[in-house]
Amino acid sequence: MKLVIAIIQPHKLEDVKAELYKADINLITVSEVLGHGRQMGVTEVYRGVKETGNLLRKVRLEIGVNDTFLQPTIDAIIKGARSSEVGDGKIFVLDMKECIRISSGEKGPVAIG
Amino acid sequence: MSLLGFFTLAPLAMLIADETPVPQGIVPAAVTAVVQVPVVPAAPKIDSGDTAWILTSSALVMLMTLPGLALFYGGLVRRKNVLSILMQCSVAIGVISVQWVLFGYSLAFHPGTGFWGGFQWMGLHGVGLEPYADYSATIPHQLFMIFQAMFAVITPALIIGAFAERMKFSAFVLFILLWATFVYDPIAHWVWGMGGWLRGMGTLDFAGGTVVHINAGIAAIVTALFIGRRKGYGQTVPPHNLPFTVIGAGLLWFGWFGFNSGSALAANGLAVSAFVVTNTAAAAAGVVWAFIEWFHNGKPTTLGFATGAVAGLVAITPASGFVDVMGALAIGAGVSVFCFIMVAMVKPKFGYDDSLDAFGVHGIGGIWGALATGLFATKAVNAAGADGLFYGNPMQFIIQLKAVAVTVVYSAVATLIIYKLVDVLVGVRIEEKDELKGLDLTEHREAGYTVLE
Numbered sequence: 001m002k003l004v005i006a007i008i009q010p011h012k013l014e015d016v017k018a019e020l021y022k023a024d025i026n027l028i029t030v031s032e033v034l035g036h037g038r039q040m041g042v043t044e045v046y047r048g049v050k051e052t053g054n055l056l057r058k059v060r061l062e063i064g065v066n067d068t069f070l071q072p073t074i075d076a077i078i079k080g081a082r083s084s085e086v087g088d089g090k091i092f093v094l095d096m097k098e099c100i101r102i103s104s105g106e107k108g109p110v111a112i113g
Numbered sequence: 114m115s116l117l118g119f120f121t122l123a124p125l126a127m128l129i130a131d132e133t134p135v136p137q138g139i140v141p142a143a144v145t146a147v148v149q150v151p152v153v154p155a156a157p158k159i160d161s162g163d164t165a166w167i168l169t170s171s172a173l174v175m176l177m178t179l180p181g182l183a184l185f186y187g188g189l190v191r192r193k194n195v196l197s198i199l200m201q202c203s204v205a206i207g208v209i210s211v212q213w214v215l216f217g218y219s220l221a222f223h224p225g226t227g228f229w230g231g232f233q234w235m236g237l238h239g240v241g242l243e244p245y246a247d248y249s250a251t252i253p254h255q256l257f258m259i260f261q262a263m264f265a266v267i268t269p270a271l272i273i274g275a276f277a278e279r280m281k282f283s284a285f286v287l288f289i290l291l292w293a294t295f296v297y298d299p300i301a302h303w304v305w306g307m308g309g310w311l312r313g314m315g316t317l318d319f320a321g322g323t324v325v326h327i328n329a330g331i332a333a334i335v336t337a338l339f340i341g342r343r344k345g346y347g348q349t350v351p352p353h354n355l356p357f358t359v360i361g362a363g364l365l366w367f368g369w370f371g372f373n374s375g376s377a378l379a380a381n382g383l384a385v386s387a388f389v390v391t392n393t394a395a396a397a398a399g400v401v402w403a404f405i406e407w408f409h410n411g412k413p414t415t416l417g418f419a420t421g422a423v424a425g426l427v428a429i430t431p432a433s434g435f436v437d438v439m440g441a442l443a444i445g446a447g448v449s450v451f452c453f454i455m456v457a458m459v460k461p462k463f464g465y466d467d468s469l470d471a472f473g474v475h476g477i478g479g480i481w482g483a484l485a486t487g488l489f490a491t492k493a494v495n496a497a498g499a500d501g502l503f504y505g506n507p508m509q510f511i512i513q514l515k516a517v518a519v520t521v522v523y524s525a526v527a528t529l530i531i532y533k534l535v536d537v538l539v540g541v542r543i544e545e546k547d548e549l550k551g552l553d554l555t556e557h558r559e560a561g562y563t564v565l566e
Contacts, residue, residue, distance in 0.1 A: 045412070046416055048409065048453060048457020
């Protein structure tokens with residue numbers, strides 16, 4: 001079992017969701033986050049005063065998958081989120097020790113899907 | 114000019130002012146008995162059109178403080194302090210409305226001494242529903258009073274922009290009460306009150322450039338300097354909700370039609386002229402500010418247009434009953450240049466934290482407006498006014514300059530004394546740990562926004 005965390009551009013969320021559904025991956029958690037990578041943030045100007053290094057709005061996806069679904073998930077995210085420019089984001093893959101479905105108490109791979 | 118200088122001047126001005134004719138309408142009994150049609154003008158008579166417009170204008174000016182100014186300022190602070198701004202604006206209406214009917218109106222407008230009006234109209238005793246011809250011959254006296262109440266309310270509220278995000282609430286309440294009583298009421302009396310010595314000198318201030326904007330702007334820079342910078346100033350303190358700020362600016366603009374056009378105290382041609390120049394100056398100033406940013410920073414900003422529009426409204430305020438539309442364009446365009454230089458260049462250079470630019474916009478814009486009135490005023494607009502420098506009367510500019518100087522000096526000194534007094538009594542600045550948590554939580558036990566639900 002793996003936990004996939006992806007940081008993407010907010011305007012790519014709909015594309016990524018569409019690609020994930022095509023790959024039969026339907027269980028995702030989405031949150032709004034702030035951050036920056038190699039773009040080093042933006043400069044905002046308020047009443048003529050520049051404020052540099054402001055964090056950019058990003059979207060964070062969390063998806064728990066069984067090992068067989070790992071590569072399709074990564075492919076779907078890349079397909080939906082890539083514009084080939086700086087700022088497209090990152091995908092992190094972590095080993096997941098356990099997964100428990102709250103409603104039934106089921107554990108392990110069966111609880112994911 | 115020293116403090117002593119203008120206090121001693123005041124009684125002299127009184128003497129001159131006292132020679133003006135007594136209110137019309139006192140018809141000697143003997144005359145009416147003999148002549149069927151009175152030869153002297155009729156007693157002041159309430160005009161329903163005038164009354165309707167000033168009632169409306171009073172409501173419009175109320176709207177400027179809450180929610181206009183509240184949202185304008187509220188959007189500019191960090192999210193942890195939004196309620197503190199809304200609360201301070203709300204309480205300004207609460208406290209000053211009460212102060213005004215109890216004794217504020219009497220201090221400002223009773224024809225008393227040169228310094229202030231005295232206490233004869235306390236609790237609105239003698240302020241009835243008949244017109245008081247010296248101020249407004251065609252509307253009830255109480256209507257003039259409540260219209261002026263809204264000006265008295267917004268003026269201390271404007272100062273909030275200077276000490277936002279770091280003043281103790283108890284200190285704020287005490288400060289505005291003392292400030293309204295010892296700074297606003299006397300200056301309103303000098304400029305607008307019967308016997309007021311600046312009025313006697315011929316100062317032109319149609320809707321409150323000196324009384325409201327310079328006065329509040331100078332109080333703002335004094336309080337900003339003495340309370341010190343916010344924690345984290347110089348790092349990032351971005352506005353948390355610019356849409357609020359734009360809504361607030363829109364409501365200020367809308368309410369300002371009551372502020373300026375209502376200051377004609379009648380539904381007449383002068384009111385229409387004031388309305389037109391008010392809109393024109395605000396529009397020109399907003400556009401010029403946005404263009405300055407476009408050339409200076411590469412992009413025009415929403416906040417820039419809103420700030421420029423408000424600066425334009427500030428600047429046209431004293432001039433709104435005395436200038437034509439071309440004068441309004443010049444006043445509006447000029448104010449954005451001066452205010453932009455102040456808030457975008459001078460403030461960062463000196464590093465003072467006039468947090469929401471109460472001084473940069475109201476102080477500087479107000480001074481420009483008061484002086485520009487002395488440049489662009491023309492009797493063609495208002496025969497009861499005067500010609501300015503560009504219409505062949507350089508003396509008017511000197512008179513305006515004097516009124517500005519007096520207001521600046523008195524407001525600065527009196528504000529400083531009140532600030533120090535409040536600091537000794539309750540302490541002005543909030544504790545550092547509370548400032549970091551935010552005033553909403555620490556001063557009001559509330560949060561403006563929840564994260565979940």
